[in-house]
Amino acid sequence: MTKYAIAVFLSLLAFSSGAFSSDKSSSDQCGSKKCPLKLELKEGKGEVITAGHFNLLWAENSGLTSQESSREPESSNSEQSKSIQSNSTRSNQDLSTSPQPVDSTVKKVLLDHQQHSASHLKISTDKMFTQITHDIEIHPTQYRISLTGFSNGDYYVQLFGDDDKEVSNAVKVIVEHHSMTKVWIIFTAGAVLFLLLIGYMVSTVFRHKEDE
Amino acid sequence: MNYNPISISTALILLAFFGLVWLFFGWWLGRKNKSLDDFMLAGRNVGLAFAGATAMATWITSNTTLVAPQLTYELGIWGMVGYSLAALGLILFAPMAKRIKKLMPEGYTCGDFIRVRYGKPAWIVFLIVSFCYAMGWLVSLGMAGGILLDTLSGLSYNVGMTVILAICVGYTLLGGLKAVIATDYVQTIIIIVGVLVIGFVCYQTVGLEKVYEFNKEKHPELLNLLFPAAMMFLFNNIFFGLGEIFHSNVWWSRALAFRPGIGKKAYLMSGLLWLPIPIVTGFIALSAPVLGLYPESSDMVGPMVAANLLGDLGAIFVFVLVFSALASSLDSLLAATSDLVTRDIYNGLIDKTASKEKLHKVSKYVILGLGFVTWLICLPQITTLGALLNFTGAFVASTIWPIVLGLYQRRMSGDFVTAALILGTISGLIGYHMIGFYVAALFSCIVSFIICMIGLIAKNDNFDWQRLKNMEKAQ
Numbered sequence: 001m002t003k004y005a006i007a008v009f010l011s012l013l014a015f016s017s018g019a020f021s022s023d024k025s026s027s028d029q030c031g032s033k034k035c036p037l038k039l040e041l042k043e044g045k046g047e048v049i050t051a052g053h054f055n056l057l058w059a060e061n062s063g064l065t066s067q068e069s070s071r072e073p074e075s076s077n078s079e080q081s082k083s084i085q086s087n088s089t090r091s092n093q094d095l096s097t098s099p100q101p102v103d104s105t106v107k108k109v110l111l112d113h114q115q116h117s118a119s120h121l122k123i124s125t126d127k128m129f130t131q132i133t134h135d136i137e138i139h140p141t142q143y144r145i146s147l148t149g150f151s152n153g154d155y156y157v158q159l160f161g162d163d164d165k166e167v168s169n170a171v172k173v174i175v176e177h178h179s180m181t182k183v184w185i186i187f188t189a190g191a192v193l194f195l196l197l198i199g200y201m202v203s204t205v206f207r208h209k210e211d212e
Numbered sequence: 213m214n215y216n217p218i219s220i221s222t223a224l225i226l227l228a229f230f231g232l233v234w235l236f237f238g239w240w241l242g243r244k245n246k247s248l249d250d251f252m253l254a255g256r257n258v259g260l261a262f263a264g265a266t267a268m269a270t271w272i273t274s275n276t277t278l279v280a281p282q283l284t285y286e287l288g289i290w291g292m293v294g295y296s297l298a299a300l301g302l303i304l305f306a307p308m309a310k311r312i313k314k315l316m317p318e319g320y321t322c323g324d325f326i327r328v329r330y331g332k333p334a335w336i337v338f339l340i341v342s343f344c345y346a347m348g349w350l351v352s353l354g355m356a357g358g359i360l361l362d363t364l365s366g367l368s369y370n371v372g373m374t375v376i377l378a379i380c381v382g383y384t385l386l387g388g389l390k391a392v393i394a395t396d397y398v399q400t401i402i403i404i405v406g407v408l409v410i411g412f413v414c415y416q417t418v419g420l421e422k423v424y425e426f427n428k429e430k431h432p433e434l435l436n437l438l439f440p441a442a443m444m445f446l447f448n449n450i451f452f453g454l455g456e457i458f459h460s461n462v463w464w465s466r467a468l469a470f471r472p473g474i475g476k477k478a479y480l481m482s483g484l485l486w487l488p489i490p491i492v493t494g495f496i497a498l499s500a501p502v503l504g505l506y507p508e509s510s511d512m513v514g515p516m517v518a519a520n521l522l523g524d525l526g527a528i529f530v531f532v533l534v535f536s537a538l539a540s541s542l543d544s545l546l547a548a549t550s551d552l553v554t555r556d557i558y559n560g561l562i563d564k565t566a567s568k569e570k571l572h573k574v575s576k577y578v579i580l581g582l583g584f585v586t587w588l589i590c591l592p593q594i595t596t597l598g599a600l601l602n603f604t605g606a607f608v609a610s611t612i613w614p615i616v617l618g619l620y621q622r623r624m625s626g627d628f629v630t631a632a633l634i635l636g637t638i639s640g641l642i643g644y645h646m647i648g649f650y651v652a653a654l655f656s657c658i659v660s661f662i663i664c665m666i667g668l669i670a671k672n673d674n675f676d677w678q679r680l681k682n683m684e685k686a687q
Binding site for chain 2: 141143
């Protein structure tokens with residue numbers, strides 16, 4: 001009975017690890033080739049960002065071999081000079097360079113992602129990427145990023161490889177904060193309600209004598 | 213992952229070690245539990261040191277160590293200040309804890325109060341609201357466990373989440389509230405020391421000036437005091453915190469478990485001590501862009517920065533710290549929600565004549581069931597921690613005025629309270645979907661307040677406080 005229960009449990013675990021991965025295709029071109037990665041705005045294409053905070057995710061484009069779209073684990077070892085990356089890939093090295101390689105199914109369940117070819121994510125205020133506002137290092141096993149604190153405006157985001165060549169499509173992000181009229185109405189309503197509550201607590205709750 | 217400072221094997225060893233320690237602790241404390249009062253309310257005899265520690269440790273949860281940095285990362289200065297003001301929940305609950313103990317010395321749950329004070333319809337709506345909140349919080353804690361291990365070691369979210377949930381269910385099951393309160397005491401010490409060390413290292417390494425200059429140029433909205441979403445969030449978070457504490461059985465069960473005269477002091481002390489902690493964890497999040505750290509998901513930012521600053525050994529420290537914070541809340545919530553389900557749903561609706569021994573058994577099955585349901589809901593990781601928690605804000609903020617007025621005003625009537633809970637929650641959910649997570653609790657509280665005020669004017673219930681002392685059974 002117990003072994004069946006464990007089998008069911010492990011099946012559920014393995015299923016859930018891969019159940020939500022998607023296999024998306026894209027026709028976007030990087031130079032003359034198809035882009036190895038497909039970049040998307042998690043909030044939805046064309047969605048207006050109202051809080052200056054948005055999430056991007058990327059996946060390998062279907063139709064490309066794993067060698068075309070991903071980094072070999074060995075190649076990542078040569079890039080360990082950067083301080084952040086040197087620490088961050090340790091767990092991957094543990095698994096990829098051990099004398100007896102860990103079974104791929106176990107590895108898939110234990111680890112979240114394999115490595116990809118992007119090393120930078122650039123944000124620009126123009127389509128041609130001449131006005132770069134942000135140039136962010138991306139780890140080879142990172143497939144999502146959360147960005148924050150942007151003011152109103154249109155931004156273009158794209159992933160680049162080590163040779164500074166684009167490895168994904170460009171995504172347009174429109175940031176348009178809530179109108180200040182709406183904000184002041186809600187803020188004032190909150191402040192008034194808060195003062196009423198504090199007034200009641202001070203006048204009644206804190207002064208209440210339990211023996212009465 | 214973009215930052216995995218500890219290896220998977222180290223993470224698994226740490227998990228196994230802490231799991232065994234907490235489980236042993238639970239068993240050791242639980243072996244003296246003889247009655248339902250021992251299991252659910254730690255014999256109703258908890259002193260000030262343990263009382264203060266458990267209140268603080270429960271409130272320093274994944275919310276403080278993961279969500280406070282997340283909301284600062286998303287909403288900047290106001291996110292940090294707004295989060296810190298959630299301490300008002302503990303401070304304002306302090307005098308109410310005294311009143312609760314006085315009004316219902318034989319009570320077990322907040323559901324007992326609502327049932328006797330406002331009648332069955334309000335009680336059922338309240339149970340739904342409370343259960344939705346408890347599940348949201350439980351799921352957020354399970355998710356936080358998975359995210360923590362994922363961020364620090366690269367261990368799959370599902371494996372980390374499963375193991376942490378199993379450990380917490382295990383020791384809550386073994387020890388009941390006594391184990392929860394005792395582990396909270398140890399966990400509080402670990403958390404306070406840890407947060408202070410990380411905050412100090414962050415200040416020394418990055419510094420205020422760098423944080424200001426970099427964010428001003430690259431992420432200007434984070435420092436903008438007129439950041440629209442953050443302005444709306446400020447009062448929203450205060451009401452969310454108040455709603456969480458005022459209505460939740462986590463806090464009511466503690467008020468009932470503490471020795472007479474202890475509750476007020478314990479809640480005041482823990483609130484004041486908790487107040488600066490989100491400021492420290494928030495500052496850590498503001499340092500992330502300066503360090504070139506951009507998380508995969510905003511709820512990962514806290515442990516990611518801390519681990520980066522403290523290095524490999526420090527990452528282990530961060531792991532212990534956040535794991536303690538998670539465990540201290542997860543066990544409390546499991547115990548309190550199990551009490552609510554056992555007393556209010558099982559004993560109140562299914563088997564009204566059940567003996568205390570039977571209820572003791574049922575409460576253990578409920579803990580196990582809650583753990584399993586939480587695990588199932590955690591699997592898909594549907595949203596971020598902050599968004600999930602603030603979703604529950606729509607539910608809990610509708611309870612603030614009904615609870616406060618119910619404790620102090622004889623006039624307040626059950627019919628209006630039922631309407632306030634339903635319409636408040638609906639308004640909050642509309643706000644959540646139409647504007648954003650940062651208005652859900654505020655909308656809910658405003659509508660609930662208006663209905664309660666109409667109720668106070670329109671009807672006089674003239675409630676007899678003695679009925680709460682007698683703890684009448686449901687009809």
